[in-house]
Amino acid sequence: MLRCFWLLALLLPLWLAASDAVAFQALPFSPLGSFYRPDHPEIPLGPGSGVEEIDGFVQPAGAASPTDLYFGIVPAGLSLSFSAALSADTTDLLLRYDFMNTSGSALASLLLVSFVDAEIDEPINTFFNEYVEVVGTPGAGQSYEADEPGFTFGDIYANAQAGALDGTNATSAAAPDDVAMALALLLGPIAPGQIARFEILLSEDGESLGAFRLVQRDDASDHAITYSGAASIVPEPGTALLLAAGLGALGGARRRGRRA
Numbered sequence: 001m002l003r004c005f006w007l008l009a010l011l012l013p014l015w016l017a018a019s020d021a022v023a024f025q026a027l028p029f030s031p032l033g034s035f036y037r038p039d040h041p042e043i044p045l046g047p048g049s050g051v052e053e054i055d056g057f058v059q060p061a062g063a064a065s066p067t068d069l070y071f072g073i074v075p076a077g078l079s080l081s082f083s084a085a086l087s088a089d090t091t092d093l094l095l096r097y098d099f100m101n102t103s104g105s106a107l108a109s110l111l112l113v114s115f116v117d118a119e120i121d122e123p124i125n126t127f128f129n130e131y132v133e134v135v136g137t138p139g140a141g142q143s144y145e146a147d148e149p150g151f152t153f154g155d156i157y158a159n160a161q162a163g164a165l166d167g168t169n170a171t172s173a174a175a176p177d178d179v180a181m182a183l184a185l186l187l188g189p190i191a192p193g194q195i196a197r198f199e200i201l202l203s204e205d206g207e208s209l210g211a212f213r214l215v216q217r218d219d220a221s222d223h224a225i226t227y228s229g230a231a232s233i234v235p236e237p238g239t240a241l242l243l244a245a246g247l248g249a250l251g252g253a254r255r256r257g258r259r260a
């Protein structure tokens with residue numbers, strides 16, 4: 001999975017477990033919200049735990065396959081604003097991907113696949129004893145997968161690249177191994193000028209966006225990573241129409257004023 005990575009660092013405070021002192025370090029997310037450990041130290045998630053990789057794949061309706069945000073490319077007709085924020089107690093990391101429809105026509109749908117490869121207590125007991133609990137039922141437009149990251153037998157990364165998560169957990173408590181998790185969120189339609197907002201939450205204290213979530217655990221640790229996501233349109237379609245009408249009226253008034 002070694003890939004050429006262009007660097008444009010975004011400094012972000014990172015968190016340790018709630019019982020530990022807050023730590024602030026430089027986290028080199030790309031401007032489009034990706035991170036890969038071989039280029040930089042992992043994201044700490046409490047003593048001995050951390051994130052190896054965060055990636056996103058976006059696929060607008062009609063595209064043959066998703067675009068990997070790791071490479072700094074956004075599909076034509078879209079712009080992306082990415083942000084990352086910590087909760088006040090530093091136990092939750094919220095990733096927000098705002099895709100604006102910059103084309104002149106409505107977009108039938110937009111798919112974001114989020115991929116996370118994290119390890120729990122790796123220096124203490126390796127990363128081959130971890131597993132995932134699936135909590136709740138995926139909502140409309142949601143799908144998921146938990147599997148070995150693809151270094152040995154898993155197909156989760158290939159499925160994320162294809163935008164086709166299989167809805168299975170191959171790393172359950174009955175079959176612990178190296179774990180990776182992925183969530184897919186489908187949203188649409190998206191009018192011109194509207195924003196498709198995708199939010200991904202990584203939590204150390206069990207917080208989640210909605211009822212559905214994946215929880216990564218280690219059979220020799222009390223630490224857990226809760227992974228969830230949500231999608232919404234910003235603004236709502238009615239608001240966008242009113243805004244467009246208001247801007248049009250304002251523009252007309254200004255034009256009339258210049259001609260007077």
